[in-house]
Amino acid sequence: xxTTLDHSAELARAxxxxxxxxxxxxxxxxxxxLGAFGAFIILIFILTALLAHWISPYDPTxxxxxxxxxxxxxxHWLGADFMGRDILSRIIGGAQISLAVxxxxxxxxxxxxxxxxxxxxxxxxxxxxxxxxxxxxxQSLPLLVMALVMAASLGPSLRNTIIAIxxxxxxxxxxxxxxxxxxxxxxxxxxxxxxxxxxxTWIAARHVLxxxxxxxxxLATAQFGSAILVEASLSFLGLGVPEPYPSWGRMLSESAAExxxxxxxLVIFPGVAISLVVFGANLLGDALRDLLDPRLRT
Amino acid sequence: xxxAGQAAVRATRPPVLEIEGLKKHFPIKKGFLRRTxxxxxxxxxxxxxxxxxxxxxxxxxSGCGKSTVGRAILRLIEPTDGVIRIGGEDIRELSxxxxxxxxxxxxxxxxxxxSSLNPRMSAGDIVGEPLSTHGIASGRKREEIVAKLFDRVGxxxxxxxxxPHQFSGGQRQRIGIARALALNPKLIICDEPVSALDVSIxxxxxxxxxxxxxxxGLSYLFISHNLSVVEHISQRIAVMYLGRIVEYADKTTIFTxxxxxxxxxxxxxVPVPDPxxxxxxxxxxxxxxxxVKPPSGCHFHTRCPYAVDRCRSETPxxxxxxxRQFVACxxx
Numbered sequence: 001x002x003t004t005l006d007h008s009a010e011l012a013r014a015x016x017x018x019x020x021x022x023x024x025x026x027x028x029x030x031x032x033x034l035g036a037f038g039a040f041i042i043l044i045f046i047l048t049a050l051l052a053h054w055i056s057p058y059d060p061t062x063x064x065x066x067x068x069x070x071x072x073x074x075x076h077w078l079g080a081d082f083m084g085r086d087i088l089s090r091i092i093g094g095a096q097i098s099l100a101v102x103x104x105x106x107x108x109x110x111x112x113x114x115x116x117x118x119x120x121x122x123x124x125x126x127x128x129x130x131x132x133x134x135x136x137x138x139q140s141l142p143l144l145v146m147a148l149v150m151a152a153s154l155g156p157s158l159r160n161t162i163i164a165i166x167x168x169x170x171x172x173x174x175x176x177x178x179x180x181x182x183x184x185x186x187x188x189x190x191x192x193x194x195x196x197x198x199x200x201t202w203i204a205a206r207h208v209l210x211x212x213x214x215x216x217x218x219l220a221t222a223q224f225g226s227a228i229l230v231e232a233s234l235s236f237l238g239l240g241v242p243e244p245y246p247s248w249g250r251m252l253s254e255s256a257a258e259x260x261x262x263x264x265x266l267v268i269f270p271g272v273a274i275s276l277v278v279f280g281a282n283l284l285g286d287a288l289r290d291l292l293d294p295r296l297r298t
Numbered sequence: 299x300x301x302a303g304q305a306a307v308r309a310t311r312p313p314v315l316e317i318e319g320l321k322k323h324f325p326i327k328k329g330f331l332r333r334t335x336x337x338x339x340x341x342x343x344x345x346x347x348x349x350x351x352x353x354x355x356x357x358x359x360s361g362c363g364k365s366t367v368g369r370a371i372l373r374l375i376e377p378t379d380g381v382i383r384i385g386g387e388d389i390r391e392l393s394x395x396x397x398x399x400x401x402x403x404x405x406x407x408x409x410x411x412x413s414s415l416n417p418r419m420s421a422g423d424i425v426g427e428p429l430s431t432h433g434i435a436s437g438r439k440r441e442e443i444v445a446k447l448f449d450r451v452g453x454x455x456x457x458x459x460x461x462p463h464q465f466s467g468g469q470r471q472r473i474g475i476a477r478a479l480a481l482n483p484k485l486i487i488c489d490e491p492v493s494a495l496d497v498s499i500x501x502x503x504x505x506x507x508x509x510x511x512x513x514x515g516l517s518y519l520f521i522s523h524n525l526s527v528v529e530h531i532s533q534r535i536a537v538m539y540l541g542r543i544v545e546y547a548d549k550t551t552i553f554t555x556x557x558x559x560x561x562x563x564x565x566x567x568v569p570v571p572d573p574x575x576x577x578x579x580x581x582x583x584x585x586x587x588x589x590v591k592p593p594s595g596c597h598f599h600t601r602c603p604y605a606v607d608r609c610r611s612e613t614p615x616x617x618x619x620x621x622r623q624f625v626a627c628x629x630x
Contacts, residue, residue, distance in 0.1 A: 188414035192477065195372050196428045197401035199394075210418040 035287020041280025117177025221285030312386030
């Protein structure tokens with residue numbers, strides 16, 4: 001009466017048979033299917049942006065009077081706008097702008113927000129009080145309104161759009177880092193570092209900051225999505241990336257009022273592109289949070 | 299004869315640690331203006347000496363200030379008053395930079411082996427960090443020293459690249475011990491180093507600490523609420539109650555002939571592994587009074603079964619009631 005138990009299925013579920021990188025990716029995809037889907041969308045998006053020059057069927061700025069408002073078909077897969085510019089090519093070109101803005105604003109926001117939050121939380125006292133009141137003021141304004149004011153005062157250009165979007169991202173990054181720092185600086189391993197004789201700045205950088213990484217990555221991916229969204233909104237309002245660069249937001253604004261009924265593809269496809277990328281970034285962020293916590297790693 | 303000679307040698311060399319009248323009062327701040335409304339008298343005038351290779355047990359209920367003493371000695375919290383001499387030099391007023399060389403002489407092992415290790419550093423980095431911080435070794439040489447420390451505390455060298463979450467509680471505590479040993483200190487403050495571990499693991503860790511003491515000539519300040527553990531490891535014991543030492547004597551004296559009523563009560567609470575032995579248990583009434591407003595006179599008079607009027611008005615000082623036995627009680 002011996003029963004042989006088949007453990008292989010269970011082991012596979014626990015990730016015990018992962019040895020190569022490819023197997024690891026397959027294991028993770030099975031464990032976080034939504035995250036893998038998000039990663040897939042973002043990967044396609046990044047590849048599109050990088051390879052835009054080679055994969056776009058037309059020059060995104062090329063006008064063609066005969067193709068004005070062309071219906072999606074063999075010549076123009078996603079149709080063409082009223083100036084006859086190919087929508088697919090413009091979405092591919094817009095991916096470049098969105099990627100630049102998303103990455104640029106997020107990285108800029110992180111590199112300003114992390115030191116502010118870390119210093120505020122770790123050193124506390126008057127420094128903390130002043131920084132936090134300043135952040136309160138910034139957070140009382142909606143992200144878009146802040147970005148609008150920034151963009152309007154800086155003037156439209158790609159670089160200014162990135163700055164205008166990055167600055168309103170700083171408070172939420174600083175707050176996340178600060179709140180984690182407040183909890184972490186009381187941990188015994190920080191005391192142990194002090195007992196060893198490590199300097200306070202180095203403790204903050206080496207012992208506290210890496211432990212705020214998991215929530216930061218979730219936040220960064222979410223902000224990557226919202227940066228893209230804000231860029232679209234700014235461009236929609238005419239304050240974002242100027243012509244002739246194709247921007248998803250401006251593609252919407254140019255056509256939404258006039259052609260929504262007569263040529264809906266002008267509105268639908270850029271809209272779908274924005275939603276997909278923001279959706280993908282959020283899915284990826286959630287999966288990364290689980291993945292990057294070493295306590296949850298098998 | 300030999301013992302007297304040893305004592306003489308010890309007397310000429312300054313003790314590893316000497317504290318005198320150590321105080322830590324935490325201010326209680328209230329209201330918008332953060333004005334100070336009184337103090338928590340966590341440690342209120344504690345003095346003791348730890349000689350080379352000696353282990354002093356510091357026992358008391360939770361909240362009596364024993365952990366605060368340990369942290370104040372390391373200046374992890376700033377003492378309010380008193381003298382802390384490491385190898386004869388007062389370190390209480392030193393700046394952070396001046397203090398750094400003294401860090402090599404004193405280290406700490408924490409109670410909780412989970413939160414005392416940085417979850418994002420590998421075990422090897424955790425143990426090796428003190429070496430880089432003090433410029434003792436780096437690169438390959440550091441690896442080698444860390445590997446030897448892993449051997450020393452009974453961990454496998456192969457686990458150096460692993461992260462804390464991949465170790466069990468006992469193994470983590472061994473990492474904490476290896477980190478404390480890395481700087482080759484003379485004194486290690488053990489802040490309840492086994493109370494978070496399983497009983498079976500407790501014995502292993504205590505035996506490791508005793509082996510290390512014998513082999514490396516370490517001195518310990520062993521902070522614990524568990525008298526059986528302290529009995530095993532220390533030669534002398536100090537009993538604390540509400541921020542003060544009430545009895546300070548050799549281990550055998552404490553266990554056979556306790557001088558303070560509080561020590562008696564603590565001892566009667568130690569479980570005995572024989573159900574046939576009948577003992578008269580002294581059960582203390584009430585709770586530990588608040589260290590914000592400690593009772594007048596002897597802090598223990600509110601719960602002491604023998605208290606008389608004098609105990610309520612006059613603070614008893616530590617007196618030597620028998621050779622090497624110091625008790626703070628009017629009735630002795």
